[in-house]
Amino acid sequence: MTGDVLFRRIALIGTGLIGSSLARAIRRHQLSAEISACARSPATRTRVVELGLADAVTDDPGEAAAGADLVVLCTPLGTYKSIAERMAAKLKPGAIVSDVGSTKQSAIRDLDSSLPAGVHLVPAHPVAGTEHSGPDAGFAELFQGRWCILTPAAGTDDRAVEKVAELWRRVGSKIELMDASHHDKVLAITSHLPHLIAYTIVGTATDLEEDTRSEVIKFSAGGFRDFTRIAASDPVMWRDVFLNNREAVLEMLQRFSEDLVALQRAIRWGEGDKLESLFARTRAIRRSIIEAKQA
Numbered sequence: 001m002t003g004d005v006l007f008r009r010i011a012l013i014g015t016g017l018i019g020s021s022l023a024r025a026i027r028r029h030q031l032s033a034e035i036s037a038c039a040r041s042p043a044t045r046t047r048v049v050e051l052g053l054a055d056a057v058t059d060d061p062g063e064a065a066a067g068a069d070l071v072v073l074c075t076p077l078g079t080y081k082s083i084a085e086r087m088a089a090k091l092k093p094g095a096i097v098s099d100v101g102s103t104k105q106s107a108i109r110d111l112d113s114s115l116p117a118g119v120h121l122v123p124a125h126p127v128a129g130t131e132h133s134g135p136d137a138g139f140a141e142l143f144q145g146r147w148c149i150l151t152p153a154a155g156t157d158d159r160a161v162e163k164v165a166e167l168w169r170r171v172g173s174k175i176e177l178m179d180a181s182h183h184d185k186v187l188a189i190t191s192h193l194p195h196l197i198a199y200t201i202v203g204t205a206t207d208l209e210e211d212t213r214s215e216v217i218k219f220s221a222g223g224f225r226d227f228t229r230i231a232a233s234d235p236v237m238w239r240d241v242f243l244n245n246r247e248a249v250l251e252m253l254q255r256f257s258e259d260l261v262a263l264q265r266a267i268r269w270g271e272g273d274k275l276e277s278l279f280a281r282t283r284a285i286r287r288s289i290i291e292a293k294q295a
Contacts, residue, residue, distance in 0.1 A: 006167055009034045011068035013061050013083055015048050016234070017129060018100045019074030020138030023053040025171035028140045038064035039135075047135045062090040070167070072124075073099040077106055077240035084114035093118040096160045100126055102187060102237075104151040104180035106244035112153070120160035125149045125183065126173060127191075131232040144172035145293055151180040188248035193256060195238055196249065198230035 010032040012019045026032050037054035038061050039045045045057045058064050065071045065087040073080060097119055101107050107123045115121055128146040130137065148168040152161050165175045205216045242249055266274040
């Protein structure tokens with residue numbers, strides 16, 4: 001089936017890292033006859049044209065979505081409701097609306113209530129990314145070998161779900177269907193909490209006295225460099241992630257805080273066996289991630 005057009009027209013609302021990567025992958029695999037794109041910034045729209053990411057570019061979500069068979073929101077979570085309201089009247093019957101957001105209960109909440117009858121909502125989350133943003137940051141291989149989690153609500157048209165799943169398969173992703181609330185809890189520990197910790201550690205470093213801070217930067221070891229990479233991610237996107245998944249994030253943060261206190265106690269009392277046991281367990285997790293080709 002590779003090379004078969006899946007959708008006559010696809011609209012991408014937002015052309016940052018994920019949106020521009022998806023556009024490139026759709027082009028490469030010839031999955032749509034036409035791509036329309038929406039971006040707020042004139043500079044971004046100009047760059048989208050220069051890069052050949054879309055056949056038509058606009059700042060109006062409704063104009064971009066008009067006549068599209070599939071509309072994919074690739075914008076921060078906080079924009080979903082207003083975008084859905086702006087494009088609702090332009091969506092054609094039978095169109096599919098999807099997204100790429102990191103929290104799915106909020107996506108369903110903000111999109112489902114604004115979409116007209118006859119339009120199918122199939123939320124999706126490609127678990128892939130880098131710390132970079134903007135249309136120049138994208139690349140077609142971003143989704144290769146990565147998971148894409150679909151969280152359709154009960155009763156969603158099976159054919160719509162399968163078409164979205166097939167799109168992601170053809171750009172290289174592995175597909176998992178998951179309940180939205182379960183997705184949000186899983187991602188709270190695997191993605192959201194690590195980002196929160198990274199932001200905190202880098203923030204702590206920036207609050208140090210000037211001479212110490214310069215040495216932190218100068219002598220950054222691998223661990224701190226990795227934290228700064230994560231902490232360089234799009235601030236608006238992550239602000240919206242934490243606000244829209246606050247219950248799951250706070251639950252995981254509480255568990256982390258309890259574990260951190262136990263670790264602090266082991267260090268204070270010189271309990272080397274407890275430290276070694278923890279480090280051995282976490283090392284095994286890292287090896288499992290590498291074996292699963294998710295490193």
